[in-house]
Amino acid sequence: MTRTLRLALAALALAALPAASLAKDREVSIGLQAAITSMDPHYHNLSPNNSMMLHVFEPLIRRDANQKPVPSLATSWRAVDDLTWEFKLRKNVRFHDGSPFTADDVVFTLARVPNVPNSPSSFATFTKPIVDVKVVDPHTIVFKTATPHVLLPSDLASVLIVSKGAGAKAATEDYNSGKAAIGTGPYKFAEYIPNQRVVLKANYGYWGGEEPWDKITFKILTNPAARVAALLSGDVQMIETVPTSDIAKLSKDPKFNLADKVSNRVIYIHLNQSTEKSPPFVTDKSGKALEKNPFRDARVRKALSMGINRDAIADRIMEKKAVPAAQLLPDFFYGTSKKLKPAKFDPEGAKKLLAEAGYPNGFAITIHGPNNRYINDDKIAQAIAQFYTRIGVDAKVETMPSAVYFTRASKLEFGYMVLGWGTESGEQGSSLRSLLATYDRDKGMGVTNRGRYSNPEMDKALSIALVTMDEKKRESLIQQAAEIAMNDTALIPIHYEVSTWATAKGLKYEARTDQYTLASGLKPAK
Amino acid sequence: MLAYAIRRFGQSFIVLVFMSFLVFVGVYAIGNPVELLVNPQADEAERIRATAALGLDKSFLEQYWVFLVGAANGDLGKSFVFNVPALTLILDKLPATFELAFVAMVIAISLGIPLGLVAGLKPDSFIGRGIMAGSIMGFSLPTFWVGLVLIMIFSVHLGWLPSNGRGETVLVAGIPVSFLTMDGIAHLAMPATNLALFKLSLLIRLTRAGTREAMLQDYVKFARAKGLPQRRVIGVHVLKNILIPIVTVIGLELGSVIAFAIVTESIFAWPGTGKLLIDSINQLDRPVIVAYLLVIVSLFVVINFVVDVLYSLLDPRVRLGGAAAAH
Numbered sequence: 001m002t003r004t005l006r007l008a009l010a011a012l013a014l015a016a017l018p019a020a021s022l023a024k025d026r027e028v029s030i031g032l033q034a035a036i037t038s039m040d041p042h043y044h045n046l047s048p049n050n051s052m053m054l055h056v057f058e059p060l061i062r063r064d065a066n067q068k069p070v071p072s073l074a075t076s077w078r079a080v081d082d083l084t085w086e087f088k089l090r091k092n093v094r095f096h097d098g099s100p101f102t103a104d105d106v107v108f109t110l111a112r113v114p115n116v117p118n119s120p121s122s123f124a125t126f127t128k129p130i131v132d133v134k135v136v137d138p139h140t141i142v143f144k145t146a147t148p149h150v151l152l153p154s155d156l157a158s159v160l161i162v163s164k165g166a167g168a169k170a171a172t173e174d175y176n177s178g179k180a181a182i183g184t185g186p187y188k189f190a191e192y193i194p195n196q197r198v199v200l201k202a203n204y205g206y207w208g209g210e211e212p213w214d215k216i217t218f219k220i221l222t223n224p225a226a227r228v229a230a231l232l233s234g235d236v237q238m239i240e241t242v243p244t245s246d247i248a249k250l251s252k253d254p255k256f257n258l259a260d261k262v263s264n265r266v267i268y269i270h271l272n273q274s275t276e277k278s279p280p281f282v283t284d285k286s287g288k289a290l291e292k293n294p295f296r297d298a299r300v301r302k303a304l305s306m307g308i309n310r311d312a313i314a315d316r317i318m319e320k321k322a323v324p325a326a327q328l329l330p331d332f333f334y335g336t337s338k339k340l341k342p343a344k345f346d347p348e349g350a351k352k353l354l355a356e357a358g359y360p361n362g363f364a365i366t367i368h369g370p371n372n373r374y375i376n377d378d379k380i381a382q383a384i385a386q387f388y389t390r391i392g393v394d395a396k397v398e399t400m401p402s403a404v405y406f407t408r409a410s411k412l413e414f415g416y417m418v419l420g421w422g423t424e425s426g427e428q429g430s431s432l433r434s435l436l437a438t439y440d441r442d443k444g445m446g447v448t449n450r451g452r453y454s455n456p457e458m459d460k461a462l463s464i465a466l467v468t469m470d471e472k473k474r475e476s477l478i479q480q481a482a483e484i485a486m487n488d489t490a491l492i493p494i495h496y497e498v499s500t501w502a503t504a505k506g507l508k509y510e511a512r513t514d515q516y517t518l519a520s521g522l523k524p525a526k
Numbered sequence: 527m528l529a530y531a532i533r534r535f536g537q538s539f540i541v542l543v544f545m546s547f548l549v550f551v552g553v554y555a556i557g558n559p560v561e562l563l564v565n566p567q568a569d570e571a572e573r574i575r576a577t578a579a580l581g582l583d584k585s586f587l588e589q590y591w592v593f594l595v596g597a598a599n600g601d602l603g604k605s606f607v608f609n610v611p612a613l614t615l616i617l618d619k620l621p622a623t624f625e626l627a628f629v630a631m632v633i634a635i636s637l638g639i640p641l642g643l644v645a646g647l648k649p650d651s652f653i654g655r656g657i658m659a660g661s662i663m664g665f666s667l668p669t670f671w672v673g674l675v676l677i678m679i680f681s682v683h684l685g686w687l688p689s690n691g692r693g694e695t696v697l698v699a700g701i702p703v704s705f706l707t708m709d710g711i712a713h714l715a716m717p718a719t720n721l722a723l724f725k726l727s728l729l730i731r732l733t734r735a736g737t738r739e740a741m742l743q744d745y746v747k748f749a750r751a752k753g754l755p756q757r758r759v760i761g762v763h764v765l766k767n768i769l770i771p772i773v774t775v776i777g778l779e780l781g782s783v784i785a786f787a788i789v790t791e792s793i794f795a796w797p798g799t800g801k802l803l804i805d806s807i808n809q810l811d812r813p814v815i816v817a818y819l820l821v822i823v824s825l826f827v828v829i830n831f832v833v834d835v836l837y838s839l840l841d842p843r844v845r846l847g848g849a850a851a852a853h
Contacts, residue, residue, distance in 0.1 A: 043609060045565040120559075121572075173610075195619075220795070223795070226793050226795050403810050406561045434567050448567070
């Protein structure tokens with residue numbers, strides 16, 4: 001019995017041997033952290049999907065590793081006047097099925113985007129400002145907007161162009177099956193199994209030149225330990241989002257390379273300023289409601305910011321994979337101000353400010369946060385609570401799964417909220433608009449302003465910026481708005497997450513600020 | 527027998543309806559899926575559109591009614607996230623989960639009962655004690671830890687077995703199975719062993735306890751006195767008598783191994799339903815959660831029915847539920 005068993009096991013092991021070490025030169029497997037919910041580029045506006053789709057489809061304007069806009073299917077674009085944009089399209093580009101790419105495909109795409117049935121999160125936000133499209137010739141297209149819309153190029157960077165020929169009448173299922181998944185991108189659709197894997201093959205006719213890979217297999221490995229194990233055992237050659245606890249070990253191992261970069265995601269605190277009196281979960285130390293909402297006082301907000309030791313959080317909790325933040329994006333992005341610096345940890349100064357604001361004995365809060373959404377989110381909440389004991393603020397911590405947390409946070413059921421924000425557009429104007437502009441959902445202003453901060457001065461600078469066509473002027477207006485908000489501690493920025501990729505030795509990944517994992521950026525190291 | 531089966535399934539149907547209602551209430555109380563699905567930069571118009579697209583603009587009872595009408599027609603709704611019928615999504619993943627569960631149970635049964643017998647027959651020997659010590663390990667080591675250790679040894683250090691995923695499949699009666707290909711077995715070996723470990727320990731203990739008790743019974747002494755060979759005493763008289771509790775437990779455990787292989791599935795990235803369920807709960811993908819639980823409850827109903835039938839075959843004294851009352 002035991003002998004046959006041993007023999008059987010040995011046979012098994014031998015049979016598995018070639019499978020494990022099978023990795024041909026131009027084939028690569030990549031471990032992803034989240035499921036790709038569809039192969040339809042207009043179905044679900046979700047980072048993992050958007051990243052995957054960029055292999056198969058292309059936008060008119062692409063964003064480089066630092067999210068700077070660069071030409072893709074459009075070679076140039078300009079604002080003819082305040083309401084008119086002219087785009088020149090790239091010539092001699094072909095779809096995977098051989099048909100040529102022309103302005104008609106752009107028209108078709110813009111018509112399809114708002115009309116994808118059952119879309120849980122559509123891309124219509126990006127196409128809505130366009131009220132009219134004119135095809136001048138097959139490679140020139142003109143967009144009309146109802147109001148000046150300076151973000152049009154940025155918006156169009158999020159819209160992937162599909163083929164009119166293959167896409168006519170195609171539903172999301174046809175993209176998932178591959179029938180309609182015909183793009184102009186560097187890789188072609190080969191296989192899609194939800195929650196399991198996506199396989200792509202090289203598009204040898206790609207206009208952008210030869211790609212490093214013939215075949216890519218993306219495996220969905222949501223469990224962080226499993227992702228690292230797959231890399232260690234050679235089942236995949238690259239993983240994204242290396243767990244912070246494994247970074248030290250992998251960086252010492254000569255068999256692997258690490259790539260990291262500060263991301264466009266800021267972790268921040270929203271302070272609920274919506275109520276006259278105590279916001280939820282904020283009381284004096286005996287548990288009684290306060291007469292005034294302390295968060296409406298800029299001195300209190302500033303004190304709560306000075307009471308956080310950002311360096312300690314970045315060093316100890318984040319294992320140095322975070323950069324202390326002063327605004328909503330790292331200061332090399334468009335519209336950020338170099339004048340803003342992270343608040344210094346100063347518990348004595350914070351105490352003084354609280355006393356000045358009328359809280360010499362502090363008050364009591366509950367810090368609410370998610371526990372499965374951002375890197376080490378629950379630990380960050382706990383650390384902040386501990387720092388606050390030094391400034392006389394009693395802080396309890398309550399974290400919960402994001403499925404529960406975000407619904408309640410949007411209903412303003414909390415007072416002090418740990419949150420995160422990734423700016424996909426790569427320009428600070430859009431994050432100020434979503435997070436800090438005065439709440440007005442119908443106008444699309446402050447839609448995620450869970451603090452309900454409102455400052456007419458900032459609103460004014462921002463609203464002028466949103467209709468200013470001159471790039472220089474617009475940037476300085478956004479910077480001005482950011483300075484107004486941040487000097488007023490409109491919210492408390494904590495840090496920018498640093499995203500990390502690990503690759504097998506011999507491979508190098510060009511790390512990106514948008515956290516996308518693109519096979520085109522993975523190349524043999526020379 | 528037929529009346530019994532009909533009554534059983536009638537009861538189960540009520541359970542299914544009741545449970546779907548509970549899940550509806552539960553998911554409704556947790557949070558709003560739109561909050562998680564829609565892009566945070568979207569404006570109000572987009573939120574309203576998404577809410578309507580997912581059918582969440584209707585009142586709670588209306589939503590439940592829509593579900594019931596759909597369910598009566600065999601449609602359990604489309605996944606909010608994947609835009610694929612929830613049932614299709616689950617049935618696509620079910621063969622992988624079944625395969626993993628069955629292989630794990632086969633390992634547990636084929637090793638657990640013989641080892642338990644040995645430990646029961648020779649409780650004080652070195653082997654008997656060794657088996658018991660091993661079963662304690664199997665009980666107390668957490669599954670996710672054992673899984674990671676297996677990966678570290680067999681994938682990372684020895685490089686013998688792949689660390690994740692399911693291997694090459696072949697179609698048997700239209701169902702993709704992987705245990706017939708070498709690549710498939712290589713992928714299956716570690717997760718199945720990992721999943722089997724706890725059940726194996728359980729079966730060892732059950733069999734051992736039963737054997738020790740049975741060996742002291744009069745009928746065993748009598749059989750011995752009659753001069754029956756040892757093999758027949760153990761193989762027929764002891765084993766058949768201790769099998770009833772073991773079959774009960776195997777039935778229950780098979781259900782739980784299918785329904786809750788979640789930890790093993792996520793460590794080995796096994797493309798089964800457990801992983802799908804966890805992801806769906808995190809995303810509040812209600813149609814998938816409801817459909818999954820309905821499938822699992824149905825499964826438990828069937829397994830329990832089979833177990834009851836097996837009882838009556840093993841022990842002729844057992845009549846199927848209230849057969850007497852029917853007469």
